[in-house]
Structures are given as C-alpha cells and as structure tokens.
Amino acid sequence: MKVSVVGAGLVGATAAYAMTLRDSCSELVLTDKDEARAAAEAQDIAHASPISHGARVSSGPFAALEGSRVVIVAAGANQQVGESRLDLLQKNAAIFREIIPQVTQAAPDAVLLIATNPVDILTDLTVKLAPQSAVMGSGTVLDSARFRHLVAQRAGVDATHVHGYVLGEHGDSEVIAWSTATVAGLPVDDFMKARRLDWNAQIRSEIERGTRDAAAAIIGGKRATYYGIGAALARITERVLGDRRAVLTVSAPTPEFGVSLSLPRIVAAGGVTETVMPNLTDNEKTALEASAEVLRKAAASL
Ligand SMILES: NC(=O)C1=CN([C@@H]2O[C@H](COP(=O)(O)OP(=O)(O)OC[C@H]3O[C@@H](n4cnc5c(N)ncnc54)[C@H](O)[C@@H]3O)[C@@H](O)[C@H]2O)C=CC1
Ligand SMILES: CC(=O)C(=O)O
Numbered sequence: 001m002k003v004s005v006v007g008a009g010l011v012g013a014t015a016a017y018a019m020t021l022r023d024s025c026s027e028l029v030l031t032d033k034d035e036a037r038a039a040a041e042a043q044d045i046a047h048a049s050p051i052s053h054g055a056r057v058s059s060g061p062f063a064a065l066e067g068s069r070v071v072i073v074a075a076g077a078n079q080q081v082g083e084s085r086l087d088l089l090q091k092n093a094a095i096f097r098e099i100i101p102q103v104t105q106a107a108p109d110a111v112l113l114i115a116t117n118p119v120d121i122l123t124d125l126t127v128k129l130a131p132q133s134a135v136m137g138s139g140t141v142l143d144s145a146r147f148r149h150l151v152a153q154r155a156g157v158d159a160t161h162v163h164g165y166v167l168g169e170h171g172d173s174e175v176i177a178w179s180t181a182t183v184a185g186l187p188v189d190d191f192m193k194a195r196r197l198d199w200n201a202q203i204r205s206e207i208e209r210g211t212r213d214a215a216a217a218i219i220g221g222k223r224a225t226y227y228g229i230g231a232a233l234a235r236i237t238e239r240v241l242g243d244r245r246a247v248l249t250v251s252a253p254t255p256e257f258g259v260s261l262s263l264p265r266i267v268a269a270g271g272v273t274e275t276v277m278p279n280l281t282d283n284e285k286t287a288l289e290a291s292a293e294v295l296r297k298a299a300a301s302l
C-alpha cells in the first residue's frame with residue numbers, strides 16, 4: 001500500500017500529512033526538485049506517524065517511487081492573487097512534460113492522481129504522456145465539498161448528510177448542479193421548506209459564488225489553499241487503495257465532451273471504471289457544455 005507524492009509543496013505535503021493522520025497507506029514517499037524541502041517535509045510528517053499510527057514516510061528521487069500503487073502529482077506553480085487556474089497552463093504543462101515520463105518509468109503500474117492546476121487540462125496532458133497508465137484528476141471533488149459545506153451551514157445539519165455535485169471544469173466555469181443536491185435524502189428546496197428555513201434565489205446565488213470563488217478568497221487571505229485539497233487527495237487515494245467503487249467527481253477523459261472534466265465517476269483499484277451521468281436540467285446541460293468549451297479552447301492552446 002505504497003503511495004508517492006510528486007511535489008512536496010503546500011498541497012503535496014498537506015496531502016501526505018492527511019494520509020498519515022488517516023492511516024491511508026503503509027508507505028509514503030515524497031519527491032520534489034527541491035530535495036531539501038521534500039526531505040524536511042518527510043521528516044516533519046514522519047514525526048506524526050508514531051502518534052497517528054500512520055505510514056513509514058521518506059523522501060527520495062523519482063526512482064524511489066517504484067512499487068507505488070498511487071502517485072499524486074502536485075508539482076508546479078500555484079495561483080497568485082488575481083490569477084486564474086488556466087493562467088498556470090503553459091508553465092505547469094512544461095513541468096509535466098519533464099516529470100510524467102520519470103514517474104511512469106519508476107512506477108509504471110501506479111494510478112496517477114493529478115492535483116496541479118489547471119487540473120483538467122493537465123489530466124488530459126498526462127493521459128497523452130502516459131498512455132499506459134490509469135490517470136485521473138482531483139477535479140471538482142474539492143468544489144463539491146465546498147458546496148456541501150455551504151448548503152449544510154444553511155440547512156443546519158452535518159455536511160456528511162448533504163450530497164450534491166459540482167461538475168465540469170475545476171475552475172471559473174464549473175457547474176453547480178442543484179438538481180443533484182439533497183439534504184437527508186430530500187431535494188434541497190424541499191428540505192428547506194419543510195424545516196421553514198430561509199431559502200431563496202439570493203441565498204442560492206451566494207452559495208454558488210461561495211463555492212466558485214472559494215479558492216480566490218482563500219488565496220487572497222493566505223496566498224494558497226491546501227487543507228481542503230489535502231483531505232480530498234487522501235480520500236480519493238484511499239478509495240483506489242481499497243478498491244471501494246466510491247462515487248467521486250474526479251476529472252477524466254470524457255469522449256462526448258472531447259476533454260477531461262468532472263462528472264460523478266466510480267473510482268476503484270484501477271482508477272475510474274465508469275461514469276454516472278446525472279439527470280441534469282436543460283440549463284445545467286447548457287452550462288456543462290459551455291464549461292467543456294472553455295476547457296477545449298484551453299487544451300487547444302497547448
Ligand atoms: N486541484 C485542486 O483542487 C488544487 C490544486 N492546487 C494546485 O496544486 C499545485 C501546487 O500548489 P502548492 O503546493 O500550493 O504550490 P507550492 O509552490 O507550495 O509547491 C509546488 C512544489 O512543486 C515543486 N516542483 C516544481 N517543479 C517541479 C519539478 N519539475 N519536479 C518536482 N517538483 C517540482 C516545487 O519545488 C514545490 O515544492 C498548484 O498548481 C496549485 O494550483 C492547489 C489547490 C487545490
Ligand atoms: C487552488 C485551487 O484550485 C482550489 O483551491 O480550488
């Protein structure tokens with residue numbers, strides 16, 4: 001149950017820390033072009049292992065990835081204030097062209113889990129660079145969690161009892177699919193009405209904005225996001241390691257849209273096995289197609 005993380009920056013190290021606390025795997029390797037940073041993060045995280053019954057943690061070069069069941073890729077530039085995820089495309093694509101061949105040489109059987117932004121386009125690029133590998137991006141797993149959190153606050157229930165998906169791009173064109181959202185098994189509107197809670201178009205818009213603009217708001221306050229994505233990466237990885245057939249909105253190549261984007265996918269030992277297309281409203285279908293178009297245009301610029 002070995003997992004490796006390429007890019008031991010804020011996202012990579014936080015994912016490794018989350019996996020250590022959650023006892024997600026038995027061995028964890030961090031690699032980074034900044035070897036000193038990877039070594040220091042591995043040492044720091046290793047000190048949590050005896051307390052949390054977590055993995056053996058170490059750092060090393062790409063060769064140390066050998067035998068990994070999952071390799072998380074979180075290497076590359078993050079957004080500065082005012083930048084979009086798509087603004088990172090050219091520089092992070094150059095990094096991927098350098099690192100993905102080294103990952104697949106060292107760990108040819110690993111499932112590759114991409115976190116670096118823009119995650120959908122880099123998932124597509126990784127599929128091209130590693131045609132033999134199972135590849136998925138963290139996609140909108142994080143956005144769906146943000147959405148559930150905001151609905152749960154309004155509903156006054158634990159967020160684990162709120163379900164609902166954010167689809168399409170992990171980015172500004174993402175689609176908040178209200179038609180998939182339930183609280184305690186009831187459509188959100190019905191739940192709010194039955195409980196006589198404040199609920200109207202303005203509150204729904206605030207939730208949409210809060211979901212879509214969460215990254216920008218956090219980056220404005222502390223320069224980067226990493227706890228939410230760290231937990232999301234740990235969870236996706238566990239679902240692969242445990243062959244759990246979990247339904248998660250990871251990003252994967254989607255022939256009908258001609259690009260990688262997020263839809264509910266069944267995630268098991270071999271990566272994505274199936275896509276579960278929700279019954280969307282006409283407006284949601286139009287928004288999803290528009291989101292795919294944004295991604296197709298960006299992919300074409302590579
Ligand atoms: N998918 C998602 O939901 C999220 C994605 N991200 C993305 O994750 C990526 C990483 O963000 P942070 O960890 O905050 O950045 P960071 O700057 O803290 O870490 C990036 C790391 O990548 C390493 N790196 C760069 N080039 C490399 C190479 N050629 N080989 C090995 N390592 C290399 C750097 O040395 C650095 O340690 C960014 O693209 C960011 O936008 C961030 C949050 C959420
Ligand atoms: C940075 C980023 O992609 C996020 O927090 O959603």
